[in-house]
Amino acid sequence: MKLYRAAWSTNCERVALALAHKRLDVESVWIDYGDRSLVERISGQGLVPVLDDAGAIVHDSPAILAYLDARYPQAPLYPVAPARRAELETFVDWFNLVWKRWPNAIAEELEGRVPPDERTISLAAYELESALDRFTALLDGRDFLFGDFSAADCIAYPFLKFAGHRDPADDETFHVVLDDHQRLGPQHAPLAAWIERVAALPQV
Ligand SMILES: N[C@@H](CCC(=O)N[C@@H](CS)C(=O)NCC(=O)O)C(=O)O
The missing domain is CATH 3.40.30.10 (Glutaredoxin)
Incomplete structure (x- = not known):
């Protein structure tokens, strides 16, 4: 493979x-x-x-x-029960089709327009910061976004990790946007802990 x-x-x-x-x-x-x-x-x-x-x-x-x-069904990424699987797939689609548009919109303004449209940036920034509360709520009383480690964690972690840390050598605008506009407060402690939990997992 x-x-x-x-x-x-x-x-x-x-x-x-x-x-x-x-x-x-x-x-x-x-x-x-x-x-x-x-x-x-x-x-x-x-x-x-x-x-x-x-x-x-x-x-x-x-x-x-x-x-x-x-x-390869071992170590599943999706639940078997159809309703649980549909819930997870709905999250994946929301993340890709809705959430991702906010950092993309900010990055496009910063890279494309002279001067950037401040209203577009502030609306998207508001949504990004607000979404931190939703991810935190998903982690209430559980270690991963949908309970056990799943496709939801794979989908979201590479973007949400910037709320925890960014390698300074990685200066791609999109990643700087994710760093700048995802500021964690004390109320986001479960999200901060999840970032460290997933960061500790192996990757190929
Ligand atoms: N929907 C695709 C998007 C893939 C994608 O945008 N990949 C980026 C790397 S993260 C890429 O190849 N970017 C190069 C470019 O846009 O020119 C996926 O989720 O795999």
Whole structure:
């Protein structure tokens, strides 16, 4: 099994957590952001992560997590009960389709417009800060977002970890936005503890 990945990639880290959780052996193929030719050739698109499982090519991190869970059911990432699974999938979709738009919007303003639209930034910043309360509530009385470690933790951790720490060498605008706009207060102690808990888990 091969994982095509790139340095500092949040979406690749999702898969790195899942593969280690399932104790699957994988060869990492590190690509350069400036040269997507290899990834484009094998997957027909240029983004990472891409998984090559003995010729089965899967791209898009949520699709890779679902593929891995179906193909390798040990150490599950999704609940078996249909209602519980639907709840978790709803969280994954909310995170990707709603939550992610806020840091993306801020990063786009900072990188694209001169001068940036302050109203867009402040609205998205408000949503990002407010979401910290929701993640904290999800962790009330449990160690992981949906109880046991699951796809929800793989999906969210690589983005929420910036509330805890950022490697100073990682100065990508999107990551700086996640660092600047996710300030934890004492009320977020369960979220801070979860960040450290997931940080301590293995990754491939
Ligand atoms: N929906 C995709 C998004 C993949 C994606 O945006 N990957 C980033 C790395 S985290 C990438 O390849 N970025 C390069 C670019 O946008 O040029 C997923 O979740 O895997």
